Amino acid sequence: MGQLLWELLKNRELIWTLALKELRVRYKRSALGFLWALLNPLLMMGILAVVFSTVMRIAVDRYAIFVLSTLLPWTFFSQSLAYSVESLVGNGDLLKKVRIAKLVFPAAAVLSNIINFLLSMIPLLLLLAIFRFPLHWTWVYLPVAMLSLILFTMGCSFFFSIANVFFRDMSHIIQVVLSAWFYVSPVIYSLDFLPERYHFYFRLNPMLYLLNGFRLAIYYGQLPTWQSMSMSFGCGLGSILIGYAVFRRYQEVLVYYV
Amino acid sequence: MSDTAAKGGTRIQFENVVQRFRVIRERPDTLREVFTRLFRNRNSYHEFEALKNVSFSIADGETVGIIGRNGSGKSTTLKIIAGVYEPTSGVVNVSGTVAPLIELGAGFHPDLTGRENILMNGLLLGMTRQKIRACEQRIIDFAELGEFIDSPIKQYSSGMIMRLGFSIATEVDPEILLLDEILAVGDAAFQEKCMARIDDFRQRGKTVIFVSHSMSAVRKICQRAILIHEGRILADGTPDEVFERYDDILHKPIGTT
Numbered sequence: 001m002g003q004l005l006w007e008l009l010k011n012r013e014l015i016w017t018l019a020l021k022e023l024r025v026r027y028k029r030s031a032l033g034f035l036w037a038l039l040n041p042l043l044m045m046g047i048l049a050v051v052f053s054t055v056m057r058i059a060v061d062r063y064a065i066f067v068l069s070t071l072l073p074w075t076f077f078s079q080s081l082a083y084s085v086e087s088l089v090g091n092g093d094l095l096k097k098v099r100i101a102k103l104v105f106p107a108a109a110v111l112s113n114i115i116n117f118l119l120s121m122i123p124l125l126l127l128l129a130i131f132r133f134p135l136h137w138t139w140v141y142l143p144v145a146m147l148s149l150i151l152f153t154m155g156c157s158f159f160f161s162i163a164n165v166f167f168r169d170m171s172h173i174i175q176v177v178l179s180a181w182f183y184v185s186p187v188i189y190s191l192d193f194l195p196e197r198y199h200f201y202f203r204l205n206p207m208l209y210l211l212n213g214f215r216l217a218i219y220y221g222q223l224p225t226w227q228s229m230s231m232s233f234g235c236g237l238g239s240i241l242i243g244y245a246v247f248r249r250y251q252e253v254l255v256y257y258v
Numbered sequence: 259m260s261d262t263a264a265k266g267g268t269r270i271q272f273e274n275v276v277q278r279f280r281v282i283r284e285r286p287d288t289l290r291e292v293f294t295r296l297f298r299n300r301n302s303y304h305e306f307e308a309l310k311n312v313s314f315s316i317a318d319g320e321t322v323g324i325i326g327r328n329g330s331g332k333s334t335t336l337k338i339i340a341g342v343y344e345p346t347s348g349v350v351n352v353s354g355t356v357a358p359l360i361e362l363g364a365g366f367h368p369d370l371t372g373r374e375n376i377l378m379n380g381l382l383l384g385m386t387r388q389k390i391r392a393c394e395q396r397i398i399d400f401a402e403l404g405e406f407i408d409s410p411i412k413q414y415s416s417g418m419i420m421r422l423g424f425s426i427a428t429e430v431d432p433e434i435l436l437l438d439e440i441l442a443v444g445d446a447a448f449q450e451k452c453m454a455r456i457d458d459f460r461q462r463g464k465t466v467i468f469v470s471h472s473m474s475a476v477r478k479i480c481q482r483a484i485l486i487h488e489g490r491i492l493a494d495g496t497p498d499e500v501f502e503r504y505d506d507i508l509h510k511p512i513g514t515t
Contacts, residue, residue: 013381013386013387014381014382017377017378017381017387018378021367021370021374021378024369024370024374025367025369025370028369093364094364094365094382095342096337096342097337097340097342097364097365098340098342098364098365098382098383099340099341099342099356100382167288167289168288169288169289169290252344255342255343256279256280256343
């Protein structure tokens with residue numbers, strides 16, 4: 001863990017520049033540029049709001065905010081993973097030519113999505129104002145919730161980026177896994193929409209705990225229970241420890257396989 | 259940066275270095291292949307020794323040309339010096355900073371401007387942001403890019419990209435400069451400038467390793483040449499001696515020496 005922090009710190013300028021590059025390239029050729037980072041969650045939310053509150057008639061007060069509170073962190077997670085799974089293979093040419101710390105690529109993929117996530121808070125705040133929704137004091141908990149989610153995401157990114165070097169199927173598998181994961185996670189619904197007998201299975205999903213804090217703090221104005229907080233932090237910690245251990249184990253040989 | 263090695267001390271030392279690769283006949287790239295492989299014989303790769311017991315040492319301030327036919331192990335040697343590959347066996351000692359100019363402009367992104375790529379490339383080569391800022395103007399001037407510097411580099415000619423790459427890598431001011439067949443591009447005037455800069459490197463006691471097929475370029479830059487053939491060192495001496503030997507093997511089919 002100390003090793004990880006040291007490597008991140010040592011390469012911080014490179015990681016930061018790579019992350020900015022990724023954002024810049026992502027938005028560069030579009031007419032609206034960075035505005036897309038703000039528009040995307042709004043449009044996504046618009047679709048979901050129409051589908052769920054008018055077509056499927058889910059009775060949730062101000063469903064838009066209910067959904068957005070978990071959709072934004074979920075998008076951060078899934079986008080980070082989608083980007084980082086290709087990050088080592090995509091930079092294979094470079095890895096074969098220059099000696100650089102391999103972790104800068106998945107780390108930059110995650111960082112660029114952290115920036116994107118922070119930008120997407122702006123449309124959320126805008127919506128709160130439009131709906132005259134209260135800005136609960138529990139927002140102060142969000143950095144803590146975010147920390148757990150970042151740890152979890154980083155761990156997954158490390159794991160899948162290096163797994164993809166050895167098995168190129170990973171990038172396809174991850175797409176399918178992410179879309180399945182989206183529906184079994186309480187993003188567009190919450191656990192109490194479901195019959196009690198299924199709850200046990202849904203509680204095995206780390207995303208339940210990781211997203212829980214966001215919805216409680218933003219939508220309900222409550223803090224999660226201690227158990228839920230420690231579960232989400234535990235999931236984050238477990239993920240980063242496993243992910244980084246696997247990454248370290250294989251980072252020296254990956255150059256022969258990219 | 260370590261300046262510990264005294265002038266004339268050893269910069270790079272290879273002792274019985276062996277680099278073995280698994281050359282894949284069919285590497286299991288996908289899970290399906292892993293599963294099918296479980297039921298078939300597993301020998302779908304063969305081992306290939308890119309370097310077979312290579313030993314040499316290079317001192318401070320030497321400019322050494324590495325020559326040999328395609329696939330002889332030249333680039334592998336450079337990559338080991340750069341630290342990209344860990345040798346399979348043998349000892350490698352490299353002291354000081356290395357600018358791995360394995361390929362000019364590795365890591366350039368076509369959508370970024372020249373200036374943005376300077377920052378990116380400099381960081382990849384191990385410079386700090388502050389240091390890059392400080393020498394940015396010198397890089398632009400040397401590369402003769404003028405106002406193109408703020409255009410995306412996909413609009414550059416290949417010569418411009420090469421000039422920019424060379425300019426960044428030499429501005430890193432490493433103790434060891436690795437050049438892999440890079441002076442083939444660029445016009446005569448710019449080649450002169452590159453030569454002058456390499457010469458300046460040498461005079462400041464830095465080590466330059468230069469891989470090339472061009473006899474004249476090696477003669478011009480290097481006082482010493484090493485001939486690698488099929489993973490072994492065949493000759494090591496002045497460029498004239500070594501090129502004589504190179505001529506001998508050049509006309510033989512591979513595998514007969």
